[in-house]
Amino acid sequence: MFSRIQKKLFLTVTSYWAFSVTFYQFLTIYNFEQKWVGFISVGMLSLTALLIPYKILRYPVYLISSLGGLYILIPMSETKFFPWLANFYAKLQEVSQIFVSGRANFLPHEMAAVLLLFTILILIELLVEFKQVWLSALFLVGYLLILAIYNSQNFYLPILLVLAVGLLQHFYLNQQKQNVPHRSFFPIIFLLVILAVSAVYLPKEDAQRAILSQTSHFRNWLNDKGVYHLIQKQDLPQATRTGFSENDEQLGGPIFDDNQIVFEALQTKGHYWRVESKSLYTGSGWQTSQRERAVSNQSVNQMTYATFESKQQLTLPEEIAVKIAYQGTYLPIPYGLVEINLQTNEQIGLSHSIDSDRIDASESLEAASVLMNWQDLDYSLSDLASVPLSIPKGPVNYLQLPDSLPMTVQSLTESLVAEQETLIQKVQAIESYLKTDDLFRYSKVDALYPDPEQDFVAHFLFESHVGYCDHFSSAMTVMLRSIGIPARWVKGFASGDPMAVEEDRIRYAIRNNDAHSWVEVYFEGYGWLPFEPTPSFSQPLQEEEDETVETTNLTSESTEQSFTEEQVDSTNETASIVEEAESSDTVVQAEQNNERVSLQLFGRLIGAIAILFLAFGTFYLHKWRVYLITILLLRWKKQPFEAAYPYLLKQFEPVVKRQNNQSLIEYAYQVEQVIPSFNQKFIDVTKIYEAQLYGRQSVINKEQLMKIKQLAKQISQTKIKAPVK
Structure with a gap:
């Protein structure tokens, strides 16, 4: 034993x-x-x-x-x-x-x-x-x-x-x-x-954070290709996928992409699609207040919708044709003035809650066609420079925060806006901090759940620093409220993917991947205006020419839970379509830059893998070179053993020097004495070689051939060296 x-x-x-x-x-x-x-x-x-x-x-x-x-x-x-x-x-x-x-x-x-x-x-x-x-x-x-x-x-x-x-x-x-x-x-x-x-x-957080940071591009690539969605299709309770969700009471955790089309829109340009806002922050997520659920307006098949106040200017009207594929009753609407017409002979009721700006139908809108006459908001950030802070009138408290919110959130926010004077400057300072600071990292697959007793926003700001749009938008909304600026959390969809050009308009596909959340801030005379704190997303309503906001120059390249990420694979096609329809050199250049960065990262990954394989292959070939060369000599030489044995003989000479008058068999015995682990293999092979060399045997049988291979294999496995005296 x-x-x-x-x-x-x-x-x-x-x-x-x-x-x-x-x-x-x-x-x-x-x-x-x-x-x-x-x-x-x-x-x-x-x-x-x-x-x-x-x-x-x-x-x-x-x-x-x-x-x-x-x-x-x-x-x-x-x-x-x-x-x-x-x-x-x-x-x-x-x-x-x-x-x-x-x-x-x-x-x-x-x-x-x-x-x-x-x-x-x-x-x-x-x-x-x-x-x-x-x-x-x-x-x-x-x-x-x-x-x-x-x-x-x-x-x-x-x-x-x-x-x-x-x-x-x-x-x-x-x-x-x-x-x-x-x-x-x-x-x-x-x-x-x-x-x-x-x-x-x-504790594993530091090690995990380092590994996650180095592998995030590869795992996001897997997510884009649908690997995580394939896993999520098993319907395991822990999995969450991208898409519009009614329940936002518990935010956080990883999400996996879902490429299913939600609706299509034929229009001249891309824009955000708003569904609703939520005002009640609980510390773990968002809820709709009682007032926000109240219906303000009702009509049948038609409705006029507006998201602006008296000082707001509008663009010229254009027509949008929407084809719906989802089963819900909510209706996504662009910002501005919208005249809604359901293309149906049935009587379908439409209801509008002014406080959440949400429109719902009386029944499912699946397969419905909607015609919208739309005028976009027309303002610049410079127009907002003189707008003072004011609280919107109404029953909804847009400064509400839970008592459990850590004071560190307010302290951080105050330090960010300490040198800012106007309302728009303070809003931009917070937006820029979340969007551009290297402390934060955008990832859907690496996002963590906070502990049950932890505040969702505080956990993101001070511990994890990793998340997607829910994290960034919730953080900005709560930070603004903590210093007395009215803000609300908004859900809807990003612009989607351009699919085809039809006459003078573009057909966009909006998918579950394009579900998104952002922030609205109240500006007196203009109404609730959108802001985008999530990295790699741009808010179409903010003018790119305004140099004070660097974060509006990027196009979406990732999507999320409530919440979205445009597909990297489609950037070439997207760029060409947008260039034809909008002649937007800035958008095209940004998308090409994103694609080039993605290709560079993927190329580095492939290069690293190739180097590892090359290193492993070099090590393997070096270690087994004696065995491999012997096999080749036995297979390809006309006199295989006469070529293989001298090669094997040379492997021992650095350790045991052969004398000029020493016979092969005497040398073999000497080698076996110095290196006993060969167990007579070298002696047996030497006897076979001498028998063939001196004419006693002309053909090598399989058993003898196997002994030669075994000797070559053991030479490869054994580090031949003379014993220490």
Whole structure:
């Protein structure tokens, strides 16, 4: 037994940490109370593999250890083991039938625990008994990645631990062939223990933030290609996808792109589509106040809608034709003056709430056609320079904030506007801070949920600094309110993707990806005006010629939950269409710059991968060059052995110098004395060569050919050097 422990101790100890840490992540995700049982269960399985050499005894102990762990992890109504076992078996049958029949779209935690524990059992047996290192490592890494994706978690340290264990085990097995003393591995085992404890207990935010920052472009590219949406289509409860949502009470967390078209619009230029505003901030999200839900105007099939006050100027009217594909009752509307006409013979009621500026139909608008006569707002930011701060009249409090909001939000805002005098300057200062400061990073897939007791905006401003439009727009709205500037949170859609030019107009496709949120600020005489704090988005109503706002020169390149991101793949087509229809050199140049940056980043990623493959290939070829060259000589030379043996002979000469009068067989014996690990292989091959050289054998059989290959392989695997005297 001592000999078995000596041979298998390193593999057992290292694999224990990899398997137990992985099992711990599973128990955490599924909210098992007795998480410590995972370490005990995996430990019992590992000890069984280490101590019991006979399968007839080892396998029953495996089973008993597994059932013992499940007995503690999954308590039933029965406290005694055998009644528990009967109930557990019945429960397992029940959930298995539900899952297999398709009545459940998730794997019940009882079945998941059984499957994972027994999979770990099999992998421990394969690793400890049969030394299948990479099979175990690849399974654990793959499982942790799946667990992370489907549950919005980050398991970077556990994955690094598993990979480190795999590499060390591979290194150990190679070194074992060269009889390296086992005591040299105890420092490695100690380091693995430290790494495993770190993977479970130490804070991971800094490491996660660094890794997330370096990989965000690649993961956003995966999101654009629909990888995360494909995962989300499994209908797991943790997943959230982009699109217009009625419920905004709990904001945060990652979102995944959905490219489904919501509606199409035939128009002369792109613009934001407004649906509603929400005024009640709770600390975790936004709600519609009682007043905002009140209906102010009603009509049938037609309605006039306006979002401006007396000083506001308007552009010349144009016609917009909208084709709706969604099933909701809400109607997206552009800013300005809009005359709405539903193209239908049915009597469909339209209702308008002035306080939220939301229009709803009395029934679903799916497949409806809407004709809009539209006049856009016509103002510049310079027009707002002299507008003083004022509070809009009405029952809705646009300065409302929860008592739980940390004072640090107001302190930060006051420091940002300390040197600003006018209302527009203060608004722009806050907008520019969120949009251009390097502290903040736009990402849909890296956004985190705040803790239940944390304020959503404060968590974003002072801790995570990562988010999408919900984060940036909510932050700006709350910051403005904290210093007494009336503001409200607005939802709707960004401009969408130009699809085709039809006569003098462009057909835009607005998708779930284009759902978006932004901010409105009240300016007396002009009304509620939109502002865009989210990086890489531009508010079409703000003039680009105004140099005080640098953040209006970018075009949308990403979309989100409530909330959106234009597709990078379509930027070339978008640029050409917009250039034809609008002759907008600025927009075209911005889109081309975005595409060039994306291609550069993707090229760097491909280059890094190519360098890694090149480095690995160079290392592999160098290590196995003797074996590979021998194979080529045996295959392509007319006298293969006469070419291969002299090449193999040269590999030993740097270590054991051959004398001029020394025969080959004498030299072979001398080499084997210096390097005994070859176990007569060089002597056997030398005898074969001499037999062929001196005419005693003209043809090499398969067995002899195999001996030559084995010698070449061992030379490649062994670092040939003379023993230290």
